[in-house]
Amino acid sequence: MLDWRFWFVAPMVLALGIVVLFPSGYLVWMSLTHWLVTDPNVYFDGIGNFRVLFRSAEFSSAIGVTAIYLVASTAAMLAFSLGLALAFRSPRTPGALRSIVIMPLVIPPVVAGFTWRFLMNGEMGFIGAFLLPEIGIRTNMLADPTGAMISIVIADVWSRAPFMFLIFLAALQSIPRDYYEAIRLDGANRLQEFLHVTLPMIRPAIVVALLFRVIDALNTFELIYVMTKGGPGRATQTLSLFGWKTAFQNFDFGLAAALGVVMVVVTTVCASIVYRRFLRAPA
Amino acid sequence: MIRTPVRAAALLAATLAMAAPAMAQTQVNVVGFGAGFVWADLFGPSGTEKTQKLLDFEKKEGITINMEFADEEVARQKVLLDLVNGTGNYDLVMLGSDGAVQTFSAAGYLEPLDGHLDSAKDYFDASKVYKPFLEANTVDGKLWALPYYSFGAGVVYRKDIFDKYGITEFPKTTEGLETALQTIKDGLAKDGVTDVYPLTMRGAPGEEPTLDLAGFVYAYAGYPAWFEGGADTPAAIKEKKAKPIFTGDFKPGFDTFVRWAKTFGPPGIATHTWVDMMNLYAQGKAVVLMPSAINAFAGIPGSNVPEVKEHSAFAPSPTGPSGKAVQSFWTFSIGVSNFSKDKDAAYKALAFMTSESAMNAFAEQIGWPYTTYPSIMHGPVLTAKWPKTMLDQIEASFTDADPHYFPYIPELTEFMNQVGTAASEAIAGTKTEDQALSDLQGWAEERMDRAGYYK
Numbered sequence: 001m002l003d004w005r006f007w008f009v010a011p012m013v014l015a016l017g018i019v020v021l022f023p024s025g026y027l028v029w030m031s032l033t034h035w036l037v038t039d040p041n042v043y044f045d046g047i048g049n050f051r052v053l054f055r056s057a058e059f060s061s062a063i064g065v066t067a068i069y070l071v072a073s074t075a076a077m078l079a080f081s082l083g084l085a086l087a088f089r090s091p092r093t094p095g096a097l098r099s100i101v102i103m104p105l106v107i108p109p110v111v112a113g114f115t116w117r118f119l120m121n122g123e124m125g126f127i128g129a130f131l132l133p134e135i136g137i138r139t140n141m142l143a144d145p146t147g148a149m150i151s152i153v154i155a156d157v158w159s160r161a162p163f164m165f166l167i168f169l170a171a172l173q174s175i176p177r178d179y180y181e182a183i184r185l186d187g188a189n190r191l192q193e194f195l196h197v198t199l200p201m202i203r204p205a206i207v208v209a210l211l212f213r214v215i216d217a218l219n220t221f222e223l224i225y226v227m228t229k230g231g232p233g234r235a236t237q238t239l240s241l242f243g244w245k246t247a248f249q250n251f252d253f254g255l256a257a258a259l260g261v262v263m264v265v266v267t268t269v270c271a272s273i274v275y276r277r278f279l280r281a282p283a
Numbered sequence: 284m285i286r287t288p289v290r291a292a293a294l295l296a297a298t299l300a301m302a303a304p305a306m307a308q309t310q311v312n313v314v315g316f317g318a319g320f321v322w323a324d325l326f327g328p329s330g331t332e333k334t335q336k337l338l339d340f341e342k343k344e345g346i347t348i349n350m351e352f353a354d355e356e357v358a359r360q361k362v363l364l365d366l367v368n369g370t371g372n373y374d375l376v377m378l379g380s381d382g383a384v385q386t387f388s389a390a391g392y393l394e395p396l397d398g399h400l401d402s403a404k405d406y407f408d409a410s411k412v413y414k415p416f417l418e419a420n421t422v423d424g425k426l427w428a429l430p431y432y433s434f435g436a437g438v439v440y441r442k443d444i445f446d447k448y449g450i451t452e453f454p455k456t457t458e459g460l461e462t463a464l465q466t467i468k469d470g471l472a473k474d475g476v477t478d479v480y481p482l483t484m485r486g487a488p489g490e491e492p493t494l495d496l497a498g499f500v501y502a503y504a505g506y507p508a509w510f511e512g513g514a515d516t517p518a519a520i521k522e523k524k525a526k527p528i529f530t531g532d533f534k535p536g537f538d539t540f541v542r543w544a545k546t547f548g549p550p551g552i553a554t555h556t557w558v559d560m561m562n563l564y565a566q567g568k569a570v571v572l573m574p575s576a577i578n579a580f581a582g583i584p585g586s587n588v589p590e591v592k593e594h595s596a597f598a599p600s601p602t603g604p605s606g607k608a609v610q611s612f613w614t615f616s617i618g619v620s621n622f623s624k625d626k627d628a629a630y631k632a633l634a635f636m637t638s639e640s641a642m643n644a645f646a647e648q649i650g651w652p653y654t655t656y657p658s659i660m661h662g663p664v665l666t667a668k669w670p671k672t673m674l675d676q677i678e679a680s681f682t683d684a685d686p687h688y689f690p691y692i693p694e695l696t697e698f699m700n701q702v703g704t705a706a707s708e709a710i711a712g713t714k715t716e717d718q719a720l721s722d723l724q725g726w727a728e729e730r731m732d733r734a735g736y737y738k
Contacts, residue, residue, distance in 0.1 A: 037367060037390050038693035039734065052733070057722065121559075122551040123478070123568055140550035145713050148554070231488035232553035233708030248360055249490065250697040251386060253367070 027264075030257035037251035049258035059259070061234050062242040065149075069238055070217045070270075073153045077213060078206070081161040085168035086198075098169075105162040113226030116155035117142065120227075145235035148228050152236055155223055160216065164209045171205030172198065207278040214270045218263065239263055308347040309628040313375040313636075314361050315617070318352035321431060322636060324644030326350050336644075340635050346628050348636075359383075366392040371622030374629035375636075378428050380419035380614040380686065381494055382696030387618070388427040389517075389693035394619040395425040399630040407634035413678075416655050419614045419686035423516070428616035429637040430655045432645060435680030436498055436600035436611040439564065439579030440571045443594035444479075453598035457502060457539065457609065460571075460601045464547045467570055482547035483560040483569035484540070488707040490699035491556055492540075493689075495574050496706050498610030500536030501688040502603025508532035509698070515690040517736070524737050527727035529702075529720045536603070538716050541709045547571075553711035557581075567591050574600050574611040576677075580651045597652075597673045599680065610688040614655075652677050694734060701726055 034045035053059050088098055104112065122128040122140030132141070141147035179197045188196065221240045224230065230237030230245070237245075239259065247256035315321060318330025325337040330352040333341075341347050351373075353361060362376045366387060376393075378384050387393050400409050407429060409417060416430040440453060445463070448470040454460040467481040485492045497507070506513040514525035529537075544552045549563060557578045563569045565582030567590060572579040576597060586592055600608045617637065623629045635641070639656050646659050652669045654660050660678050689695065705719040714722070731737065 037363075038386055038697075040390065057726075123480075123549050123563060124566065128551075129478075143551040143553040143711055145711060228554055229488050229556075231704070231707045232486075232711030233488055233704060233713045235711065235713055237488070245489075245700065248356075248363060249700045251363070252697075 024264075027257050027260050030253055031261045033254045033257075035252075035254040035257075037253070045254065049254045050262075052255060053258050053262065058234065058237075058242060062237055062239045065234070065236060066218065066238040068149060069153065069220075069236070070214065072149070073156045073217055074210065074213050076153055077157045077161045077164055078210070080157055081164035081209075082168050082206075084161070084165050085172055086194075088165075089169060089172040091173075101165060102162040104159050105166075107159065109159060109220075109222040110226055112155060112159040113223040116151065116158070116223075117227045120151045142228060143232050145232060148232060148236050152224050152227055155227060156217075156220065159223065160213075164213065167205050167209045167212075168202060171202040175201045203278065207274060210274050210278070211271055214274060215267055218267050218270070239266075308341065308345055309625050310347050310349060311374045311625070311629050311632040312349045312351065312372060313617075313632070314351045314353065314358055314365075314373045315377040316353055316355040316358040320649070321615075321645070322350070322641065323648050324641060325636070326352075336640075344628075344631055344635075346632055348632050366390075366620060366622070369622045371620055371624060374620055374623040374625070375617050375633055376620050378420075378616050378618050380428075380430075380433075380612075380616055381689075382490065382699050384420050384427050384616065384618070385422055385691050385695040386693050388422045388425070392621050393427045394621050394623065394626050394630075395427060396429065396619065396630065396633075397426050399619075399627070399634075400426075402627065403631045403634035406631070406638040406640075408639075411639065411658065412655050413657060413681045415612070415681055415684050415686045416614050419612060420616050420618075422691050423518075428614075428618035429633055430614035430616045431637055431642075432649075432651075432653065433614035433616075433655050433681075434575065434577040434612070434653045435677065435684045436574040436609055437576030437677060437680050438571060438573040438598045438600060439576045439583075439595055440598060441567075441590065441594050442596040443590055444570045453596070455599075455601055457499075457601045457603045461539075461543070464543070464571065468547060478568055480547065480549045480563070480569050482543060482571045482573070483555070483563045484544055484548060484552065484573065485555050485557055485560050485575075486544050486548070486552045486707050486710045487554050487556045487559075488704040490696065490703050492706050493699040493703040494613055495609075495611045496537065496540045496702060497689040498574050498600070498612075499540040499603070500533050501685070502601075502605060502607050502609040503536035503539060504532040505603075505605030505607055506532075507688050507690055508536070509690045515687060515692075517692050520690075520692065520731070520736050526737075527724055527731065529724040529727060530717075534716075534720055537706065537709075537720060539603075541706060541716055544706075544710045545712075548710075553707050565591060574609045575613075576600075576611075576680075577651060577653055580653070584650070597676060599676050607685075608683070610684060612684045612686050612688065694730065697730065698727070 031049055032044060032046060033042060034048060035042045084101055088101065119125045120128040120141045122143060128141050139147050141151045175198065180193060183193055183197055219240055220238065221244060224236055224238060224241055228236045230241045243256050243259045243263065246252050246259060318326070319328045325334055326332055327334055330350065337348065358377060362373065365373050366376065378387065412430070416433045417426060420426055420428040420430060438453065444467060445453065448466050450463050450466060454463050464481040471479055471481070484495060500508055507515050508528055509515070510520055511525040511528055512523055514520045514523050519525065549569070551559070557575065560572055561578045561582035564572045564579045565586040567588035579595065583591060583595055600610070602608045617633055619626055619629045619633060639658060642654050642656050643659050643662070643664060646654050646664045650668055652665055652674055654665065657678070659665060660674055665674060701723060705723045708714045709716045709719040
């Protein structure tokens with residue numbers, strides 16, 4: 001007979017089952033199904049979709065683009081937000097300054113995308129048409145494959161770095177001042193302070209921020225869609241854009257679901273690597 | 284004092300009595316985009332009101348039209364999901380003649396409209412509409428949607444700049460136009476003008492540029508050169524086992540589109556959509572906009588550049604080496620969902636929403652020289668605003684068009700997307716034209732094979 005305490009957890013288990021397990025199971029089922037709007041026959045296709053997916057040049061290209069975007073945006077965001085947090089960690093920093101820094105966080109990615117698209121526009125944008133040519137850069141950022149990637153990374157860092165900044169700021173402000181006083185007594189300079197006190201103390205915060213960032217980067221859609229639509233060509237077509245195109249432009253739901261399954265696996269693996277490498281307590 | 288249960292019963296009865304007339308109305312749900320732009324005569328400038336015109340229709344026909352406006356992409360996704368799941372939440376669904384009509388009709392998601400045409404002739408009389416707009420929505424001999432705003436190909440250009448560089452007449456051929464564009468480019472460079480480009484078109488990845496690019500292919504090959512022998516229906520492709528010919532007759536038109544975009548277009552053209560080409564033209568930064576001239580007419584009214592307003596002129600789309608004109612033909616159309624619970628009522632609402640009266644209201648409100656009815660084209664609203672010669676030329680762009688200038692196959696949306704992206708890649712220089720077309724050919728052969736065309 002079931003323990004009476006089971007009934008207290010049963011509603012949560014049920015809710016989780018409905019919210020998490022059912023959609024996940026449905027996704028897996030779709031990924032094993034030949035379900036193409038242009039073909040009236042819907043049938044179980046085993047790993048057929050995965051076979052098509054892994055043979056697709058567009059998928060390989062999307063993997064490469066996603067990897068570049070993930071590494072570039074994460075590294076830039078980490079450096080930028082950590083730098084800001086270090087600069088603004090003093091309690092004497094005016095609150096208004098911090099508010100300005102976190103302002104982009106409340107701007108929806110679609111609006112951020114439009115803003116940066118117009119700023120970077122090579123014919124009429126303030127940055128693309130006026131600022132960059134003034135400093136000798138004549139490349140049309142959004143129409144050049146490398147420029148487009150740099151543009152979305154810049155826009156992404158501007159839009160999402162405040163979240164990382166907040167995590168780092170909270171972590172930095174929780175470091176006891178005694179540690180710094182002790183290391184200074186030992187004759188440490190600023191760099192040594194950072195390397196031997198600050199960095200180890202905020203390491204858990206960095207890992208948490210990286211975990212969020214990896215998941216966020218793999219799922220970024222609106223910003224890229226609005227700024228470049230994945231272009232020029234496929235230069236900024238990440239996995240999430242490729243998935244959207246597969247489902248809503250090519251109407252291939254089975255293939256899109258297979259891509260979804262692959263993305264879940266990739267995200268889980270990436271997040272696990274970050275977790276195991278940096279956060280798990282040593283055995 | 285009346286006791287509470289009695290009072291509650293009385294209230295319930297009164298509520299039911301009040302609800303009775305509303306319940307007798309048939310509900311027709313519509314999803315679309317462009318609130319305030321489309322059907323402002325019915326739903327007001329916000330898209331959330333009901334005008335007297337609409338209320339009169341609802342009262343007369345016993346049909347309540349519930350309009351749901353959304354962002355374009357969101358609306359498209361709502362349509363797709365509603366149709367795929369067969370829920371029938373939406374009785375009328377917005378479509379485009381460049382993929383959705385072909386795909387959804389083949390999938391069995393739409394109700395053929397031929398059998399309904401006589402049922403609401405007071406509102407929509409097919410014989411009064413430009414035939415090509417109906418042909419554009421005809422797949423496998425059946426009509427699947429009715430056109431709302433629609434357009435044919437053409438060129439809008441800056442006559443003052445043409446005159447300045449000694450080009451007194453707009454070229455009639457693509458060869459002549461290329462020479463003219465080069466003359467303008469050289470002239471602008473000589474005059475030190477660096478922020479005005481001879482040409483604006485759209486080259487963003489995705490399906491959008493394909494509407495225009497396919498028009499170049501058609502003008503150069505003389506037929507929709509996507510499959511061997513010009514096969515443009517599933518039956519023809521299957522019968523002839525016609526393979527894609529993206530590295531064959533498709534190539535000259537594709538190459539020209541890419542070359543023009545790279546040579547005469549703005550530097551950002553590989554990511555430009557219709558919005559960018561419209562803005563560039565409106566800001567006086569482009570001399571020629573083609574072949575979807577409607578995008579210039581969308582930008583001119585809001586332009587702050589006097590020369591754009593005063594010196595813009597329309598010219599018919601030039602003809603290619605085949606003797607056929609560069610095409611760009613599209614209809615924003617609406618179909619009846621096959622899962623609608625009351626298709627007759629849905630069709631009646633559709634007929635009302637695409638009626639001469641609705642299109643006349645659209646012409647009054649928007650004022651572009653494009654309409655689906657000849658009576659409106661030559662009617663007081665548009666003739667008061669535009670020169671007759673221009674209206675006649677635009678009318679010819681409808682009547683002389685071949686709406687089937689690309690294949691009418693269920694996979695069209697996918698093909699449009701791949702072709703447009705290949706063009707974007709070639710314009711951006713991430714691939715050469717040959718590489719882009721070779722990859723496209725490989726993808727298309729595999730895709731058609733997978734779809735079972737060559738069994």
